[in-house]
Amino acid sequence: MAYIVAATGNLHKLEEYRQLLHDQKIELRSLRDYPDYKEPEENGDSFRANASIKALAACKYCDVPAFADDSGLEVAALGGRPGIRSSRYAPTDAERIARVLDELKGVTDRRARFVCVIAIAANGEVIETFEGEVAGTILESPRGENGFGYDPIFQPDGFDRSFAELSSEEKNRISHRARAYAKALEFVEDEMSILDDEF
Numbered sequence: 528m529a530y531i532v533a534a535t536g537n538l539h540k541l542e543e544y545r546q547l548l549h550d551q552k553i554e555l556r557s558l559r560d561y562p563d564y565k566e567p568e569e570n571g572d573s574f575r576a577n578a579s580i581k582a583l584a585a586c587k588y589c590d591v592p593a594f595a596d597d598s599g600l601e602v603a604a605l606g607g608r609p610g611i612r613s614s615r616y617a618p619t620d621a622e623r624i625a626r627v628l629d630e631l632k633g634v635t636d637r638r639a640r641f642v643c644v645i646a647i648a649a650n651g652e653v654i655e656t657f658e659g660e661v662a663g664t665i666l667e668s669p670r671g672e673n674g675f676g677y678d679p680i681f682q683p684d685g686f687d688r689s690f691a692e693l694s695s696e697e698k699n700r701i702s703h704r705a706r707a708y709a710k711a712l713e714f715v716e717d718e719m720s721i722l723d724d725e726f
Contacts, residue, residue, distance in 0.1 A: 534585035534595035659706025
């Protein structure tokens with residue numbers, strides 16, 4: 528069986544990836560399988576740049592094909608913030624949510640979108656990137672116990688519930704990560720030799 532390394536140690540992301548990959552003939556490994564790995568500095572100026580940095584570093588260190596995603600929340604009224612700084616907007620998920628809600632006090636335009644870019648690296652180079660997004664609005668207060676990050680305050684268009692109120696199955700049908708991942712998975716299936724060459 529071919530395998531590919533997900534360049535993340537984030538358990539929430541890994542669970543989403545495993546659910547999305549469940550019926551494929553590809554074994555998913557993660558950076559947790561490489562405890563000595565040192566994550567590179569994410570100093571890119573876009574989701575695509577940061578995803579590429581992470582995927583390439585993992586590919587070179589693990590010496591197998593790797594993929595990485597960079598994702599975040601872009602809020603229209605905040606000029607696209609927190610954007611690529613989504614995971615660093617505050618120390619914890621609760622504090623990040625509180626900061627966004629505080630910055631949107633009194634703001635009626637609450638349009639936002641989640642963006643995810645996945646980069647795939649093999650043979651020491653980034654070979655392709657894939658983007659997915661989902662539009663929605665920022666709620667007045669957090670709702671729901673599922674999901675992670677900004678999920679409790681993001682209501683996707685066409686739903687009356689937040690991401691954190693959706694089941695995993697519902698979220699995986701529409702999320703930005705699922706959409707980018709579907710494109711990446713189609714590419715990997717078409718280019719399976721990229722993985723098979725590693726054996």
